[in-house]
Amino acid sequence: MTEDDPQAAIDAQGEQRQADLDDRIFEHSAGDDQEGIPFVGAGPGDPKLLTVAGRELLADADLVVHAGSLVNSELLEAYCAHAELVNSVGKDLEELIPLMRDAYEDGRSVVRLHSGDPAIYGAALEQMDALEYEGVPTYFVPGVTSAFAASATLRTQLTLNEVANHVAFTRPQGKTLSEDDDHISEFVGMGDVTTCIYLGTHAVRDTMDRLLTDGHDSETPVAVIYHASWPDEDVIVGTIGDIAEKVEDAGYRASALVIIGDAVVGAGYERSYLYGDWATRGSGTDAE
Numbered sequence: 001m002t003e004d005d006p007q008a009a010i011d012a013q014g015e016q017r018q019a020d021l022d023d024r025i026f027e028h029s030a031g032d033d034q035e036g037i038p039f040v041g042a043g044p045g046d047p048k049l050l051t052v053a054g055r056e057l058l059a060d061a062d063l064v065v066h067a068g069s070l071v072n073s074e075l076l077e078a079y080c081a082h083a084e085l086v087n088s089v090g091k092d093l094e095e096l097i098p099l100m101r102d103a104y105e106d107g108r109s110v111v112r113l114h115s116g117d118p119a120i121y122g123a124a125l126e127q128m129d130a131l132e133y134e135g136v137p138t139y140f141v142p143g144v145t146s147a148f149a150a151s152a153t154l155r156t157q158l159t160l161n162e163v164a165n166h167v168a169f170t171r172p173q174g175k176t177l178s179e180d181d182d183h184i185s186e187f188v189g190m191g192d193v194t195t196c197i198y199l200g201t202h203a204v205r206d207t208m209d210r211l212l213t214d215g216h217d218s219e220t221p222v223a224v225i226y227h228a229s230w231p232d233e234d235v236i237v238g239t240i241g242d243i244a245e246k247v248e249d250a251g252y253r254a255s256a257l258v259i260i261g262d263a264v265v266g267a268g269y270e271r272s273y274l275y276g277d278w279a280t281r282g283s284g285t286d287a288e
């Protein structure tokens with residue numbers, strides 16, 4: 001690979017995975033000690049929501065490349081004891097990969113710190129592929145994604161018996177996602193899906209307008225949770241019909257999670273089978 005062509009590494013790593021899955025998948029569990037650069041989920045904001053594994057790795061790190069304003073600076077101050085801190089925002093792969101590779105090859109402990117969980121809208125795998133292609137091993141350390149912090153704030157579940165049987169993690173159309181690939185209206189139309197919209201704070205008005213145009217019930221509950229788990233967390237609750245105005249009045253354009261569905265208010269659900277007679281009738285149930 002040439003340093004200015006990470007896409008070649010991404011393609012090569014992807015082809016190799018399709019031909020033969022990585023042996024490490026069967027050798028390791030998330031949480032095991034592993035070789036290489038960990039891609040750590042910082043959690044949604046509150047430093048206490050970082051995992052113990054993440055905290056230990058940060059304490060040992062010499063270089064932490066973090067996701068800028070989405071990672072709470074209090075977390076960096078509290079847990080990155082002696083590390084050099086580099087903000088990844090505004091840096092491209094051509095800059096980030098040599099930075100992490102060279103530090104790792106110089107024997108420094110490197111941590112790549114993503115917000116929430118790196119597996120959700122984190123663009124982690126492309127960095128990992130580019131590093132692996134250059135012989136630098138990498139691995140994931142999961143984190144609490146912001147949808148989970150938002151549901152905790154709302155004191156609800158994302159899944160609720162009879163009301164919300166499924167959860168969609170999604171994002172609205174825009175520069176990255178074409179109109180055809182925006183499935184928010186389909187998820188809402190399914191009726192029993194809790195739709196969690198990332199990267200959509202700036203587009204609440206457009207999204208709600210589209211849902212109304214598509215004929216969805218304007219009274220469907222919607223919550224917008226700004227900075228879930230941060231000290232300045234804010235919760236706006238409304239409906240498809242009125243949430244856009246409320247968000248505009250509050251002035252939020254980024255850093256919020258939009259949740260659509262009846263699970264927002266947590267009403268109308270049926271008791272589950274989990275704590276009923278049904279769960280104890282023999283084995284082989286999906287009670288977990």
Ligand SMILES: C[S@@+](CC[C@H](N)C(=O)[O-])C[C@H]1O[C@@H](n2cnc3c(N)ncnc32)[C@H](O)[C@@H]1O
Nearest residue numbers: 044115116117120145146198199227228256257
């Ligand atoms: C690039 S994505 C990263 C998501 C992250 N990997 C996660 O698992 O939460 C950034 C988006 O996540 C959402 N987000 C991240 N942290 C948040 C928080 N504390 N509260 C609400 N939404 C948050 C916002 O929708 C934001 O636009």
